[in-house]
Amino acid sequence: MCKAYRSAAETVWAARDVDFTARAGEFVCVYGASGSGKSTLLNLLAGLDAADSGEIRVGGVDVGTADEALRASLRLRTVGVVFQEHNLIEEFTAAENVALPLEAAGLSVAEARGQALDQLARVGLAGLEDRFPWQMSGGQRQRVGVARALTGQRSVLLADEPTGALDSTATKELFELFRKLCDDGVLAVICSHDPRCRDFADTVYEVVDGRLESRS
Numbered sequence: 001m002c003k004a005y006r007s008a009a010e011t012v013w014a015a016r017d018v019d020f021t022a023r024a025g026e027f028v029c030v031y032g033a034s035g036s037g038k039s040t041l042l043n044l045l046a047g048l049d050a051a052d053s054g055e056i057r058v059g060g061v062d063v064g065t066a067d068e069a070l071r072a073s074l075r076l077r078t079v080g081v082v083f084q085e086h087n088l089i090e091e092f093t094a095a096e097n098v099a100l101p102l103e104a105a106g107l108s109v110a111e112a113r114g115q116a117l118d119q120l121a122r123v124g125l126a127g128l129e130d131r132f133p134w135q136m137s138g139g140q141r142q143r144v145g146v147a148r149a150l151t152g153q154r155s156v157l158l159a160d161e162p163t164g165a166l167d168s169t170a171t172k173e174l175f176e177l178f179r180k181l182c183d184d185g186v187l188a189v190i191c192s193h194d195p196r197c198r199d200f201a202d203t204v205y206e207v208v209d210g211r212l213e214s215r216s
């Protein structure tokens with residue numbers, strides 16, 4: 001699979017001959033220099049951007065040829081994304097933030113809250129459901145983001161520098177959570193500059209000028 005950004009002045013290869021497969025339960029760590037193509041890779045996997053050539057299959061869906069409705073459905077049912085900043089809605093509690101995509105998918109408020117509480121317990125936040133983001137630590141807020149990304153039985157977790165705003169202890173705890181979730185069957189592709197990510201991963205790649213080079 002290839003992806004280039006072209007302008008009159010230059011062509012930047014953000015993904016070059018990328019060829020990889022990952023399975024349910026696998027923790028994939030991707031690292032690389034700034035500008036090497038990590039975010040591009042995640043955006044392509046999430047169907048947020050389109051490749052120039054090649055095929056990307058996520059959970060049986062060909063992301064490349066899927067129309068916007070199918071890609072939106074993929075993000076609602078299969079793939080969840082976590083970013084460096086938690087992107088939670090400050091006026092909503094943890095449970096309301098996690099329930100939001102479920103209500104958008106058509107669940108009743110009560111059903112959505114029930115599933116949100118299950119997901120929050122899964123990420124270690126039982127008892128904190130009714131706190132607002134500003135009443136939680138950075139690590140706890142990222143866990144809410146992970147719970148939201150996995151609602152609706154989504155099983156593929158993509159994260160772009162999820163520990164970028166966290167201290168050392170919260171960083172290690174988040175990697176431990178990703179490991180636990182993968183042991184429960186989640187496929188996680190985590191882009192991280194933090195070398196500790198590699199200690200928890202099954203598979204490690206370095207992105208070098210858009211190429212994915214195996215490091216495990």
Ligand SMILES: Nc1ncnc2c1ncn2[C@@H]1O[C@H](COP(=O)(O)OP(=O)(O)OP(=O)(O)O)[C@@H](O)[C@H]1O
Nearest residue numbers: 005012013014032033034035036037038039040041
């Ligand atoms: N929309 C765009 N238009 C033009 N070039 C782009 C665009 N998006 C990304 N690029 C270029 O593609 C390359 C890969 O960018 P990408 O954001 O994937 O890198 P990254 O490894 O995630 O970097 P960082 O660690 O700094 O976030 C970079 O050279 C970047 O400048």
